[in-house]
Amino acid sequence: MKIKLIDIASARSGDKNNVCNIGVMAKSIEDYATLKKYLTPEVVKEHFKGLIKGKVERFEWDALESLNFVCHEALDGGASRSLRMDTLGKNFSSHLLRLELEIL
Amino acid sequence: MSKTIRIAGAQGFYGDSPLGAIQIAMQHEADYLMHDALAELTLSILQKDKMKDPTMGYARDIEVHARTLYPIAFSKGIKIVTNSGGLNPESAAEKVKAILEKSGIKGIKIATITGDDVLARLPEFKENNIELSNLDDGSSYYDSKFPPTHANVYIGAQMVKEALDNGANLILAGRVADPCLALGIMAHEFNWKIDDASSQEDWDRMAFAITIGHILECGGQASGGNAYSEWPMPYSVSDLGYPIAHVHDNCTGFITKAKNTGGKVSRNTIREQLVYEIHDPTNYITPDVVVDLSQIILQDVEENKVSISGIKGKPKPEKLKLCIGQHEGFVTEQFFFFSYPFAYDKLQMFIKAVKETWTKLPIQIVESRFNIIGVNGLHEDAVDIPDAEELNQRSELGLRIAIKHKDDRTGKTAIAGIVCLGLNGPPGVISVPGWGNMNRAMLSLFPCLIPRELINPVVKYFNV
Numbered sequence: 001m002k003i004k005l006i007d008i009a010s011a012r013s014g015d016k017n018n019v020c021n022i023g024v025m026a027k028s029i030e031d032y033a034t035l036k037k038y039l040t041p042e043v044v045k046e047h048f049k050g051l052i053k054g055k056v057e058r059f060e061w062d063a064l065e066s067l068n069f070v071c072h073e074a075l076d077g078g079a080s081r082s083l084r085m086d087t088l089g090k091n092f093s094s095h096l097l098r099l100e101l102e103i104l
Numbered sequence: 105m106s107k108t109i110r111i112a113g114a115q116g117f118y119g120d121s122p123l124g125a126i127q128i129a130m131q132h133e134a135d136y137l138m139h140d141a142l143a144e145l146t147l148s149i150l151q152k153d154k155m156k157d158p159t160m161g162y163a164r165d166i167e168v169h170a171r172t173l174y175p176i177a178f179s180k181g182i183k184i185v186t187n188s189g190g191l192n193p194e195s196a197a198e199k200v201k202a203i204l205e206k207s208g209i210k211g212i213k214i215a216t217i218t219g220d221d222v223l224a225r226l227p228e229f230k231e232n233n234i235e236l237s238n239l240d241d242g243s244s245y246y247d248s249k250f251p252p253t254h255a256n257v258y259i260g261a262q263m264v265k266e267a268l269d270n271g272a273n274l275i276l277a278g279r280v281a282d283p284c285l286a287l288g289i290m291a292h293e294f295n296w297k298i299d300d301a302s303s304q305e306d307w308d309r310m311a312f313a314i315t316i317g318h319i320l321e322c323g324g325q326a327s328g329g330n331a332y333s334e335w336p337m338p339y340s341v342s343d344l345g346y347p348i349a350h351v352h353d354n355c356t357g358f359i360t361k362a363k364n365t366g367g368k369v370s371r372n373t374i375r376e377q378l379v380y381e382i383h384d385p386t387n388y389i390t391p392d393v394v395v396d397l398s399q400i401i402l403q404d405v406e407e408n409k410v411s412i413s414g415i416k417g418k419p420k421p422e423k424l425k426l427c428i429g430q431h432e433g434f435v436t437e438q439f440f441f442f443s444y445p446f447a448y449d450k451l452q453m454f455i456k457a458v459k460e461t462w463t464k465l466p467i468q469i470v471e472s473r474f475n476i477i478g479v480n481g482l483h484e485d486a487v488d489i490p491d492a493e494e495l496n497q498r499s500e501l502g503l504r505i506a507i508k509h510k511d512d513r514t515g516k517t518a519i520a521g522i523v524c525l526g527l528n529g530p531p532g533v534i535s536v537p538g539w540g541n542m543n544r545a546m547l548s549l550f551p552c553l554i555p556r557e558l559i560n561p562v563v564k565y566f567n568v
Binding site: 010011012014015016017018019021023024025027047048049051052057059061062063065066068070077078079080081083084085086091093094095097 | 144145149240331332333335372376377378379380381382383384385386397398399400402403414415435471472473475481482483484485486487491492502506507508544545546547548551
């Protein structure tokens with residue numbers, strides 16, 4: 001079964017130099033369990049197909065039913081060096097919400 | 105009975121609208137207005153202003169605030185704390201003082217906080233062998249070949265507290281870390297310790313204040329703006345109410361927003377702001393305290409009211425963060441549009457002709473980028489693009505061309521060399537007059553740590 005991330009979570013992303021963090025907030029406790037199980041750093045990195053050059057760290061934030069993904073070397077050198085249109089990675093959240101999770 | 109104060113998140117960035125803050129002041133819904141004007145890159149922008157005119161270098165929206173917002177706020181006894189002083193707080197204070205005096209306002213004490221700007225001290229650090237190594241890759245700053253544009257240390261809240269203790273009505277600070285503005289206010293009102301903190305109670309108090317500051321620092325982003333969790337946002341955003349924290353000296357409180365406004369405050373909108381720009385939630389590092397947000401308790405209490413508690417603190421980090429801006433070169437960009445029919449084929453032909461043209465020109469392009477607007481502009485290679493047949497059916501496609509270059513001649517020559525393709529190239533191409541960017545300065549940030557004993561923030565007062 002496939003679940004669209006946008007149906008079970010919201011997201012917000014922001015920049016710190018060349019690092020982009022994407023907070024993913026589950027819509028319910030059950031959805032949080034699904035996120036924890038299936039939304040791994042590997043899945044996130046793969047979804048961005050080379051936009052994220054470094055490692056992706058995942059922090060679990062149980063009190064907020066949220067996961068925080070810290071994506072290193074993700075912003076083409078950082079906002080002011082970047083040739084991208086989305087220099088600050090504000091739309092990393094949007095792109096992540098497009099993800100479909102394969103639920104086993 | 106615990107003491108309560110009200111702090112509004114009155115500004116989220118340099119260029120934010122003053123209307124939300126004006127409404128809060130008129131309705132007297134806050135005791136303090138906290139304005140954050142300094143994103144990571146804002147200091148680079150301010151440095152450019154300062155190089156053109158040494159009396160500039162502050163966030164210029166304070167001039168608008170001084171004419172519109174401050175008189176209303178001061179008439180109600182509301183105090184204002186901002187880092188809009190940027191690279192030139194004292195010049196900002198002189199400017200605000202002049203505007204207020206012209207309006208006939210008297211009895212106001214403006215405080216400036218400086219000491220964060222260490223651009224002129226970089227040679228001294230080198231001479232004294234102060235290690236400045238890049239937090240990302242470990243390289244030494246002294247090996248860097250690019251000229252510095254600005255160098256500012258993220259400083260804490262102690263001087264904000266001191267200025268308020270001494271009766272300041274308006275604080276114009278330099279690079280005080282965004283959330284520390286709230287800590288300075290709360291430490292003043294509740295008589296909390298900052299630099300002399302020594303107990304778990306002290307650290308927990310500071311951590312609570314920092315969390316409030318973090319929620320408020322992006323203005324409307326906490327009260328329903330930019331909120332996927334509230335999409336399709338069934339509320340008005342053109343009159344979005346800015347967030348207001350009601351905080352108690354027992355480290356509890358709630359977030360609400362201005363009355364009679366659009367937007368929304370919910371557990372969801374606050375959650376979204378809390379995760380923003382935070383890395384490890386157990387170690388949110390600020391100059392004054394390391395915050396553990398992992399046990400935070402957020403609850404919807406009633407409509408537009410979310411309670412907050414459960415935040416823990418740990419001792420401050422040994423060193424402070426220093427960000428040095430470096431001028432690496434320039435970015436130039438231009439936009440072109442292609443119409444049906446064959447929009448995609450024409451766009452591809454155009455790109456090919458651009459690349460061929462550039463090989464013949466006396467220019468040095470470090471890197472180039474071609475984005476199809478509406479297709480892969482925002483997400484680049486992370487999205488699959490539709491096949492040519494489908495794209496050729498589009499009524500229009502946009503092309504963005506961006507280049508990096510080291511000298512300030514390449515951009516102009518590169519763009520001037522390709523505009524002829526409007527006549528010589530594929531049919532149905534337009535460029536929009538006035539669009540694009542020529543020679544935008546390309547700056548990199550060199551983030552490093554510096555011993556805190558080298559940094560001594562200073563407060564000065566200006567009486568109106």
